[in-house]
Amino acid sequence: NDGSVTASPEDAYDSEYLCPVSIDGQTLALDFDTGSADLWVFSTSLPSSEQKGHTLFDPSKSTNWKALSGYKWNITYGDGSGASGTVGTDVVTVGGTSVSGQAVEIATKVSSAFVSDTANDGLLGLAFSSINTVTPKAQHTFFDTAKSSLSSPVFTADLKHRQLPGTYDFGTIDSSKYTGTITYIDVDTANGFWEFTGSGYAVGSGSFVSSSIDAIADTGTTLIYVPDAVVTAYYKQVSGASYDSSQGGYTFPCSATLPNLTLGIGSYHAVVPGQYINYSPASGSKCFGGVQSDSGIGFSIYGDVFLKSQFVIFDGSSTPRLGFAAK
Numbered sequence: 001n002d003g004s005v006t007a008s009p010e011d012a013y014d015s016e017y018l019c020p021v022s023i024d025g026q027t028l029a030l031d032f033d034t035g036s037a038d039l040w041v042f043s044t045s046l047p048s049s050e051q052k053g054h055t056l057f058d059p060s061k062s063t064n065w066k067a068l069s070g071y072k073w074n075i076t077y078g079d080g081s082g083a084s085g086t087v088g089t090d091v092v093t094v095g096g097t098s099v100s101g102q103a104v105e106i107a108t109k110v111s112s113a114f115v116s117d118t119a120n121d122g123l124l125g126l127a128f129s130s131i132n133t134v135t136p137k138a139q140h141t142f143f144d145t146a147k148s149s150l151s152s153p154v155f156t157a158d159l160k161h162r163q164l165p166g167t168y169d170f171g172t173i174d175s176s177k178y179t180g181t182i183t184y185i186d187v188d189t190a191n192g193f194w195e196f197t198g199s200g201y202a203v204g205s206g207s208f209v210s211s212s213i214d215a216i217a218d219t220g221t222t223l224i225y226v227p228d229a230v231v232t233a234y235y236k237q238v239s240g241a242s243y244d245s246s247q248g249g250y251t252f253p254c255s256a257t258l259p260n261l262t263l264g265i266g267s268y269h270a271v272v273p274g275q276y277i278n279y280s281p282a283s284g285s286k287c288f289g290g291v292q293s294d295s296g297i298g299f300s301i302y303g304d305v306f307l308k309s310q311f312v313i314f315d316g317s318s319t320p321r322l323g324f325a326a327k
């Protein structure tokens, strides 16, 4: 029951990656998110003003739909967006991986950011089921439901830079997708995230600075959010870079040459190419950085700007771990 699905960038800046998911034959474009554990979809139960532009799941058209009466969900994300609604189960298919009895959370309310993000029809959470928000009983993620039917209890992310489709694979590690060896690191699941301790950083050709960085591998976050020491060291090497409070982060002249950022994973040095760190135009001739401060978050987030430079294995075996390889 292994599967593979394309992950297509939603816009020119790879702000998020969307994947086709079929729920009893109804196909929606969902954001696969290793930072949360709810599978929720835009639905016909939303007010019509909030439905516009989205593909909607209609449970009344599904023969395998089973409502879970009295079950509810309500989620708020780090960027302040959120959604809530009711719950049922159905057959969910991702590439070749099909599961029955998967909890599907129907949105009856979504925040304005979701309404305006018309390419996004919902999220497929791939964090640990311990942080699923359904009450009175938390539900399993798609990966947890599928795990026992996969050749091995893993999924991999091979996201691409700028306008190229990548893939998520379930059940197999495709050795044609990476070079060299895979470095594995243990994961702490206490907070429900794919959380690990990074071993340090280097900017450009500078020397490697050993430091423990508590970070999560998060496909649902666009940028890299790291401690101020890293951010300061990085932008010190970018002429004209400065923190712009009106933009809410570091910006620099779009013509600037950006150094690579190396992030340590155990003994492995993961290199993020400098050009990946020019996220998007900000205002005038300034561009917005793909590396920003993690202050206020509580941990660092190695989001898409980092993940798309690597081949990443999310190993859900009894001792969960993360694997990284160059590609």
Ligand SMILES: CCCC[C@H](NC(=O)[C@H](Cc1ccccc1)NC(=O)N1CCOCC1)C(=O)N[C@@H](CC1CCCCC1)C(O)(O)C(F)(F)C(=O)NC
Pocket (backbone or CB within 6 Å): 015, 016, 031, 033, 034, 035, 036, 076, 077, 078, 079, 080, 081, 113, 117, 218, 219, 220, 221, 222, 223, 225, 297, 301
């Ligand atoms: C700084 C703290 C993290 C912020 C992070 N959001 C993001 O990274 C959003 C994602 C997005 C892209 C396109 C359109 C709309 C939203 N991007 C974002 O804030 N920016 C602003 C900075 O420039 C880059 C784009 C987040 O909340 N990620 C969620 C999942 C997203 C929620 C909003 C919709 C898209 C998915 C998460 O699940 O990964 C989480 F772990 F952060 C979380 O909140 N878990 C509970």
